[in-house]
Amino acid sequence: MARFARTIAHTPGCPKKRNRAAAKTRWTLRRGGLATAAMTAIDPIVWNDWHPVAARCTLDPARAHTTVLLNQPLTIAIDGAGTITARRDDGGALHQDERYGLVWVCLGTPDRPVLVIAEADEPDRPAVVVGAVAVRAAGPRVIENFLDLGHLGYVHAGYLGDDPHTRVLPYSVAALPQGGIIATGCRMYQPQASPAATEGFDVEYVYKVERALITCLYKSNPLHRDRFDVIYLFVQPVTETTSVAHPLLLCLPDGTTPQGLRAFQQTIFLQDKPILENQRPARLPLADGADTPIAADKSSVAYRRWLSAIGLTWGVIPAPAKAARAA
Amino acid sequence: MILYDAHHLPECYAVRLFAALVGAPLTLVPVDVYPGHEHRSDDFLARNPLGTLPVLVDGDTVWTDWQEMLAALALRHDAAWFPAHDPALIGWLGMARDLAASLGLARLIDTFGAPGDAAAARAHADVLLDEIERRRWFGERAGKVWVMPQAHPTIADVAVFVFIALCEDAGLSLRDRPALRRWIDRVRFAPGFIAMSGVFPPMANVTR
Numbered sequence: 350m351a352r353f354a355r356t357i358a359h360t361p362g363c364p365k366k367r368n369r370a371a372a373k374t375r376w377t378l379r380r381g382g383l384a385t386a387a388m389t390a391i392d393p394i395v396w397n398d399w400h401p402v403a404a405r406c407t408l409d410p411a412r413a414h415t416t417v418l419l420n421q422p423l424t425i426a427i428d429g430a431g432t433i434t435a436r437r438d439d440g441g442a443l444h445q446d447e448r449y450g451l452v453w454v455c456l457g458t459p460d461r462p463v464l465v466i467a468e469a470d471e472p473d474r475p476a477v478v479v480g481a482v483a484v485r486a487a488g489p490r491v492i493e494n495f496l497d498l499g500h501l502g503y504v505h506a507g508y509l510g511d512d513p514h515t516r517v518l519p520y521s522v523a524a525l526p527q528g529g530i531i532a533t534g535c536r537m538y539q540p541q542a543s544p545a546a547t548e549g550f551d552v553e554y555v556y557k558v559e560r561a562l563i564t565c566l567y568k569s570n571p572l573h574r575d576r577f578d579v580i581y582l583f584v585q586p587v588t589e590t591t592s593v594a595h596p597l598l599l600c601l602p603d604g605t606t607p608q609g610l611r612a613f614q615q616t617i618f619l620q621d622k623p624i625l626e627n628q629r630p631a632r633l634p635l636a637d638g639a640d641t642p643i644a645a646d647k648s649s650v651a652y653r654r655w656l657s658a659i660g661l662t663w664g665v666i667p668a669p670a671k672a673a674r675a676a
Numbered sequence: 677m678i679l680y681d682a683h684h685l686p687e688c689y690a691v692r693l694f695a696a697l698v699g700a701p702l703t704l705v706p707v708d709v710y711p712g713h714e715h716r717s718d719d720f721l722a723r724n725p726l727g728t729l730p731v732l733v734d735g736d737t738v739w740t741d742w743q744e745m746l747a748a749l750a751l752r753h754d755a756a757w758f759p760a761h762d763p764a765l766i767g768w769l770g771m772a773r774d775l776a777a778s779l780g781l782a783r784l785i786d787t788f789g790a791p792g793d794a795a796a797a798r799a800h801a802d803v804l805l806d807e808i809e810r811r812r813w814f815g816e817r818a819g820k821v822w823v824m825p826q827a828h829p830t831i832a833d834v835a836v837f838v839f840i841a842l843c844e845d846a847g848l849s850l851r852d853r854p855a856l857r858r859w860i861d862r863v864r865f866a867p868g869f870i871a872m873s874g875v876f877p878p879m880a881n882v883t884r
Binding site: 416483608609615617619622623 | 712
């Protein structure tokens, strides 16, 4: 099956140039021979990107933090002076950075820096690291769940939605110029939109996916209803079907303490966790028709199609070449 | 009564849940255990030198043991939940502590990155779940719907429920444990039941 797909991708006249290039790259890596087994199998899109692996505030000088990124065991240590060192347990090279209170690692060759978040520079938005939560689900599934408006009234009943206000009104989805997607005009009645909310109100949302495993939302603040709170979700790909979610809050001051914000967001994410862990197949299927989407799933459909277009293979079941051509 | 609470810990949930079941009002004070480590702060250690949660305060009385809190709330609000005359209660509360040290530990390691040997903790929990399933299966056939022989549910049900209901977070499953699933649903439909994240309320759209 894999060989068949490769043949199609190399057929002259195949309209998906980027797919063809991606297929070629994977082929070259596989033929490398001398590279480690892990390297040859990993999708270059995630291998050459930056991923969060720890939050500074959870690192303990008395005990190194161990984690796994793209099947590679890592050890992250902090010394008494606050210097953080990330190492691959197999001694391989890595690139390390620190942004937004998180330690970022790139195992391959980074072709761009860690995502720049303009709101993180606004002085009245302190960055609050929520605390990583490990989830037995593929990274793309975690992102897709974050984009989903349909589940709010059920999974987060009493907080981010409620019966009978479960209807998802029409919204717009467009491509972002630098790649990725944006969903605008999303509205949802929320009884408890955030810890500061004292009454239910119609919350306006904008969702963005800027990289394959990074998503964010802008939602109306209960006090400053003309400005938005920003919530980022960075997904650390552990294995193809397990992940660590690193949410980051960039919220406007509304009297809520960082502790209150963290507890609220953890409560919400832990409500999603059992849902995510029971989704089948474990890897996100990208073929059109693999699921039966409804209008409310517009952003999910756009996300899956974008992943297909860039040729992501990590944590997904790629669309057969024929379906990719039709899209 | 004031409950110093961490929303994600089963021991804290046990006290919140039991207070709701017997109608005891609680004032919750959230403590940022993860990732804030507030339970290691001087302020918190002054309240509870063990640095554990939950902590229940009523005037000058401070409880730091979650099972003792269940007993205290039962004695105050509805003693039918606390059959102190039955030695089996000691056994079940011990079982709940064993679940905390196995299933609860595996959950903290797997989900919140706590240190420890998740595989060993999970293996121990697996044995305990099989044994509880066996007891429940035969219990049902003898007409016993709760873990203790009494017709009324007890604090033992609450104490083991809060771990078993979260077993998927520890990489364990109730798929092949049907008697446990039926008992879980019985607890979920008890009047006054409240959920926590990871535990489904009886109906998705019945709020908190």
